[in-house]
Amino acid sequence: MYVLVQHYVSDPATFWSDVRYALGSLPPHLALHHVFPTADGTHAVCVWEASTLRDVKAFIEAYVGHVSRNLYFEVENPEGIATPSELEARAAA
Secondary structure, X not given: OEEEEEEEEXXXXXXXXXXXXXXXXXXXXXXXXXXXXXXXXXXXXXEEEOOOHHHHHHHHHHHXXXXXXXXXXXXXXXXXXXXXXXXXXXXXX
């Protein structure tokens, strides 16, 4: 599954320093595909791949939860551009 995480960063210097450290400890069951930060580092969106959203959340909160508010979403992306499959199923019915 893919997990999108929105980060609202209260201390950019600490957050990004902790991110660099955390990436060295990335467990094999998590894959970070993309990081999209704002220029000032106060916001970011990241795309992860993992078995569960809980795995991503546990890893992130352990490293940067003290300096950011993080929102987690399970997302669909089988082809790179996706529309919600539940809406497509309803429309086809």
